[in-house]
Amino acid sequence: MRERLDCALLALGQDDWVAALGGGHLGGRLQLHVPPWSGHSAEAMLDDPALARGRYDAGLLYADESSLPAWRTALASRAGRLPAVLLVYAVGLRAQAIRDLIALGATDFVRPPFCPEELRARLEHALHRLAPVGVAEPAPVYGTLVPGLPMAVGPLATPTEADLCATILDRSGCELEAYAVALAMQRATSRDSFRAAKSQIVARFERAYIRAALGRHGGNVTLAARMAQKHRRAFWALMRKHEIDPTPYRGDAEETSSAA
Structure with a gap:
């Protein structure tokens, strides 16, 4: 206390x-x-x-x-x-x-x-x-290969945003932490302030997560928001912030359904 x-x-x-x-x-x-x-x-x-x-x-x-x-x-x-x-x-x-x-x-x-x-x-x-709590996952070793990532995680080699977006919902906390640290190491060498660098990293995660959630649920915003444990209105606000349109994801779902 x-x-x-x-x-x-x-x-x-x-x-x-x-x-x-x-x-x-x-x-x-x-x-x-x-x-x-x-x-x-x-x-x-x-x-x-x-x-x-x-x-x-x-x-x-x-x-x-x-x-x-x-x-x-x-x-x-x-x-x-x-x-x-x-x-x-x-x-x-x-x-x-x-x-x-x-x-x-x-x-x-x-x-x-x-x-x-x-x-x-x-x-x-x-x-x-x-307050930070202990986790069962082992601590990541930065600069080495992280299981499942398409390339090494480190200051010189990180997965592309497209790669992360495609699999982010299946990543462990350990892998996401390693990715965030790698990005932070890159931004620390730039002229950006801490706040600016943090905003960029958070924004990249938000975009990747929202796109992946919409893709998994065929563009259904209500289901995507429920999975993210966010209010639908707040999820829409994030979509507007990042200019993400759910329509293309609905199209993918319709094509998959037709092919089946």
Whole structure:
């Protein structure tokens, strides 16, 4: 259990709420911060470097009916680039709206009235789920052949995105980790920042996974999203982000069915 948790307050036009909650709670074990946001849009708050660098343990996002569309748009456009823990302070929101925010990347939610004990408990639970756990797979040896990959995994030789896309759903965590490390080693030698390199690697994985999922389910977005354990709306948001059209995959499925 952490002695102190630091949480950033994210709110659109709720200066009174931010001012009332900012500061220490529970004898200093919970610190709610009012960051000097470089802008007052939902996008600017989620893009703040302090959140990306882990300056805070989590973010507490104030969402009501008036701010819900802005948060939905901002979360959907930043899939894969959100703070690890993002709790929603749901003010008057229906259950479906809360589910949508969670499907788009939020971790959990709390409802008013504000209760510091509940907030800290939910933060601890979310952070505990992120803690690394042991795996049964052996650690990969980078720069050597990984079973099943079409070529060596290392800084000079990695499988193409097409190769990975075709088999990604059958890969083990060990193989995917090796591939990610190989790409990271390549990007580390470039002029890209850590954030830019990470975004490129995550984007390549997202594209490969979505295409493979659509291919396996004949372009059926509902089934592909269910397999990915993502809300259908969030899966569609990722497809729009990467400009992936499910139509060609439906065509492949129809041709296969006709041939049979």
